Amino acid sequence: MSNLRTSRTRLVGAAATVVLAALSLTACGDGTGTTDEGAASTNSTAPTSKSPSTGASSPGTGSDAGGTTGSSDSKGTTGSTGTGSSGSSNAQQVSAGSGDTAHSAGTKAPAASGKAVTCEGSVTKTVAAPLNRPVNHMLLTVTNTGSKACHLYGYPAVRFGQAQSVPPVIEESQPQAVVTLAPGESGYASVSLSATDGSASNGYTAKSLAVYFQGRSGFESVGKGATPSLPAKGVYVDDSLKVTYWQQSMDDAIMW
Numbered sequence: 001m002s003n004l005r006t007s008r009t010r011l012v013g014a015a016a017t018v019v020l021a022a023l024s025l026t027a028c029g030d031g032t033g034t035t036d037e038g039a040a041s042t043n044s045t046a047p048t049s050k051s052p053s054t055g056a057s058s059p060g061t062g063s064d065a066g067g068t069t070g071s072s073d074s075k076g077t078t079g080s081t082g083t084g085s086s087g088s089s090n091a092q093q094v095s096a097g098s099g100d101t102a103h104s105a106g107t108k109a110p111a112a113s114g115k116a117v118t119c120e121g122s123v124t125k126t127v128a129a130p131l132n133r134p135v136n137h138m139l140l141t142v143t144n145t146g147s148k149a150c151h152l153y154g155y156p157a158v159r160f161g162q163a164q165s166v167p168p169v170i171e172e173s174q175p176q177a178v179v180t181l182a183p184g185e186s187g188y189a190s191v192s193l194s195a196t197d198g199s200a201s202n203g204y205t206a207k208s209l210a211v212y213f214q215g216r217s218g219f220e221s222v223g224k225g226a227t228p229s230l231p232a233k234g235v236y237v238d239d240s241l242k243v244t245y246w247q248q249s250m251d252d253a254i255m256w
Helices: 002-032 036-045 065-075 083-106 250-254
Strands: 124-131 137-144 150-160 179-181 186-192 204-206 209-214 221-226 235-237
Touching: 124 209, 124 221, 137 150, 137 179, 137 250, 150 186, 179 186, 186 250
Parallel strands: none
Antiparallel strands: 124 137, 137 186, 150 179, 150 209, 204 235, 209 221
16 A cells, blocks of 8 residues: 555656646747747748738738738738839829810811911802892802811902992891801802893993902901902993892802
């Protein structure tokens, strides 16, 4: 019985010695950081302490590498120096391009470019054609041949043959707005050549015609005149000769 107690006492003592040794080793590992587990933990955080985009150390990186990376992605931290900045720049370029495109569409190059000018002989072509209806009338057609819109001010100052004065205008024919011609468009005026009942005097047959254009003030001719062809037999005119104001449509011109 005495021997059994002695053996148990020795076993308990040995077990206590093993427990104390284990505790001693554990305390030593925590204090110095030389255990294998500590080294493994250190190695696992080293790669994630740098930004994957720039390779530089991320400021404020914690021990939880996964949490840090997730925070950077959600807030665009890496994007501010990497692809995020490029994406923002591209977005600005697209926006600017859209603005340019919008500006080219609204100001998309129309047939007319630049500020409108005054219609005159150097930027127009004038055609004179006698009309069957109304009788004793002629239609003047002025077409804008320039690259800019032009304004047809007032009425045509016409001179048949060697006439020393221009005929008066039919005041009632004045349009509500100045006639403006885009490139390729035409404006019109009619000329009442002679009285249908023969009541007018000083009639003659004219073989040539000159057409002059008025400026904004309406008191002077501007630019180059036009010399449209007349029929080979000429046209008969008398003192009843009158012209209309320039009109935007042919119908408005021949109604007088």
